[in-house]
Amino acid sequence: MNPLRFFYHLVVRDALRHPILTSINILSVALGVAVYLAIQVTNYSANRALAASVDVIAGRANLQAEGEIDDAIFPELQKVPGCVAATPLLEKIVTLPDYQGEYLHLLGVDPFTDREFRTFEVKKLGSQKMDSDRWFSDPSAVAVTKQFAQSHHLDAGSTFRVRLGETVKSLRVAFLLDAPEGDSHLAAMDIGWLQELSGDVGRLTSVLFRVSDPLDPAPVIGRLKQLLPPTVSMQTPQSRSSQVEKMVAGFQLNLSALSMASLMVGVFLIYNTVSASVVRRRPEIGILRSLGVSRTGVRALFLAEAAFYSICGVILGIVLGLVLATRCIGIVSETISNLYVLTSIEQSYVPWNQIVVVSVLGLVTGCVGAWVPAAQAAKLPPLQALNLGLLIERGQQFRPWTLVLFIASIFLVVLSGWFALWWRIRILSFASAALALLAACLLSPSLTQGLGSLIATIFSRQYLIRLSAQNLVRSLYRNSVTSAALGCAVALLVSVSIMIFSFRLTLDRWMGRRLVADIFVTTTENQIAGFDSFISPNLIAFLQSFPEVESMASYRELPVTIKGQEVTLGVTMESPKNSPEFVGGGDAEKERAWHQPNSVIASEPLARRLGLKAGQRILIPTPRGDKEFNVAGIFYDYTSDQGLLMMQRQNFGRFWADRRVQAVSLYLRPGSSVEAVLERARTSYPGAEAYAFQSNRELRGVVERIFDQTFQVTNLLRGIALAVAIIGIVLNLTVIVKEREREIAVLRSLGGSSFQLLFLILLEAFFLTLVAVVLGIIGGCALAIVLTNVINVTFFGWTIPVHFPWTDIAPIGALLIGVGVLAGLFPALVAARPSNLRVLRSMV
């Protein structure tokens, strides 16, 4: 027979005859593929957006000097030997008071020197005439992106308001900024007019360079450094891009790993699917074998079937994945803005190579899952296959080697975790997690066997319970695989829940200790763009004049380069009520040391990133040159996974002649009303709209919102894991009922009632789900420990004590068992149908 026809008759027609089962099969592959692809598209789009955000500014430069640069030194920089072109740049993030939460990233550029650097074009907008006179002569002329103009209903010549500190100014839409792949929030105007507008006269935020030998910029860097203030950092845009990428890499890798896990679950599901197919089609196998089809032919048939489902699954998965990606991109974009850099991922880019990868992965998943059942089908002797009367399934003996393997993999989990921490090899931390999942799977046979025997012993007189427990043990390996599949999904669910819960408890604890002031004040711009703009001294004086204010703390950040890496330096003048908690204890002593001259403290992630230890001395570039500082301690901090270096304000004042602050917090006298102070600050300070005044409760709300937002994708994946688990349960019970047709028929003929049969199958569903849930919880806990203590530490450097949210896990377990039993209802009803005479007759 033509192999294609053979395939059509045996696979396609069969698939069409069982639409629900087919759909489930396809869906089980599709979900894994969809999740994996969605995450890949999201990560890729995020990287493109992040790279574009660097590229649009410094894409064509070989070097970028960033920091507070006096524009008077620019001509000297231009003349540095080895530097072939240079252009000054002033960047400002401005908020738009007429559009809540909106901002513009204003670039002040110099068209006379930026020709070789320009990555965007300034074009005419609408019907307006394009004239450069306006660019240079109109103080309010700005070029905005088309998307920005459209989404804000702005035409050529329209004006809109921007907030710069406490003042609000008008800008006129004069040109269109065309930046391929650039963020829609970009806007450009002449550097001179931006200096005038923002009051940054004489100031540049960066200078871009092209050098004669881009492969060896070091000599030019050396010469430039002699001219630039020590606080200015010099780097290549590539290193900046890769820094940004590295910053989010941990976050993205975690998402990827979770999505890979969903593919892994797919392997188990396919195993079940094909097993079901083998069982259901034993007579067909028998006929085929009798007609001379070889063992290889049979195996090929089932592998082809798996491949067929996989291909359908892959196609559906790609479609679903692309749809899912659009949702993920929004969430991830917000998370990246909240946690890392202000960006907006506006376009989704499909990494076409990933389409290939995901197709191959989907297919491999299918074939790997189908391999064992296909081999079993091939081994089946024709006579046995044809004769339903023969024992369909031999009782499977428990093989202790699975237990040995389980113990070995536990050992490997610990070993790889330990090495991951010791050598800081991130990939090993994932190996550790994968091994933890594998260990849970390997425990499945032992657990199924143990639980089955235990129940059978306890309920030896309740024959239905005993029978179902024995059934559990009899198809030990198939049931083990089912339990392992479900267990994996449950483990993912549980581990993520534990991780989020532990994060949350740690965060609460940290907030309880560090967010203690009554009122927090910062600029609205800082709320959007991170610490960037400053609070007016007038506002500080105004707030200090409040009789309710007992004390005030202040904070500001600035980037510094330490050991060649960009580090955020936080400058604080804190109230004694708010003291950091140090790694290794000795808080009081370390706090005192921190107040000593030339002392700083490093947050835990930073210490890990730079390899810092308490007592170590580090060089920090200050306006007075590189100065040595003592690391007085490593403190727990969860505000940034890139880490923070903290310096006391009086220490900062020794080297920086800059008294500006970016945030203040107020401690009120006991008995004062926070609401009254907030109300007064908001209404009676002129220019109060430029600031966000938040009570302690409000700020905690914001922190919690960011926290929840960060875990939205994780939650999405968790939801999908739950869906996969449920599909698995339905699938497996359908197989069980089919397998037990003969036995059920015997039971019926012996007088078993429909109700009893229903109960039997439901009991089996219950036990199966129970094993899976127990397995999932054990695996989940193990995975959570690896996630928090290994992956989390190697990627983010945070110490997160693991806390088990039993009150959350228990309902999930109960829910799953409930769903399992419910899922068993359909196959159970099928089993309870009184139409099994055909089956019984075939035994005779």
Place this chain on the structure above:
Amino acid sequence: MKGRRQLFASPRVAVLQLWFAAIAAIAGLPAFGQLTPDGWKLAEPGYEFSFPRDHGPHPDYRTEWWYLTGNLQTADGREFGYELTFFRYGYRSPAQRTPVKSRFVVDDVKFAHFTVTDMQANRFHVAERTSRGAYGDAGFLSGSRLAWIDDWELDFGQQFAAKAENAGCSINLELDPEKQPVLQGQNGYSRKASSGDHASEYYSITRMRTQGSVVIEDRKYQVSGISWFDREWSTNQLAPNQAGWNWFGIQLEDGSDFMIYQIRLKDGAIDPSSSGKWIDGDGHTVDIGNGEFVLQPTRFWTTADKQATYPIGWHLKIEKLGLDAEISTPVEDQELNVGVRYWEGCVRINGTRNQQPVKGKGYLELTGFAGGMPGVGEVSAK
């Protein structure tokens, strides 16, 4: 006349290219007393010229240039041509000049073109510089330093001095006027269109004895020769129906010089305001009206990219002066392709004046034949 030269925006400044559009707008501006609605002063008859004051800048007008061209040679006869031009284009009119603190906010842009024609090697060296002069690196002043961008400079003291350098090619020249400044048009008021008030204030020093050095590919040549200096400022020069122009500045060996310009209209006709001026050896001048000269193209040169065909050979007849001559160039490719394209190069003149043989050297400028200028190809189509 070098009308419409404000179009030669720097290619280094993409934004400046927008001038093409801006120019059309400027050209269409109605006269409003002495000022445009933007607050720029318009060229008007009756301007009182005074030297050396008028060698310096006129920031109340929008556009202005200092234009040096010349033919030089070494003692052993090796010949060079050069052009060094400084342009000022105003962004902020006097009315718009609110006090500012940023050094980057300037009232005008400065740009310059520098060329050297090496006749022996048949090579043409071109360079352009543009700056807003935020750091005093470019600017215009009355007094000794008239115009500069980086190390390109035009000075005026006892005599004029010019220097420029680019990529191993440089000039360093001293220029001594042999004649007094000549006021072009009617007492320096040069009309550029037959209707409206399209005009400029325009004077020339047509003959400057020049000495100094030319460096080409790092080889230095001591040179001497004659240069031509054009000064022109305006706000509203050109009419929208104009396509480009052909400008001739010629110094004859008999000591007389002449300037002739033809403004070409988009419809292929010649604008009636086209004219010229004859300056004899003693500095006496004769006006040449539009109907008093005949110019016939005799030779064309097409650029390698086929984007433009320039009429680089001409037959000139000025009956009232008894001049009948051929104008030709020793180097065909003297095109400046610096964003805006135009041809400006040294030429030779050979012919008769009152039946006596006469020859001389000079510069020819051809605009509007390629890239961005309206009216491309009218002459070449003739």
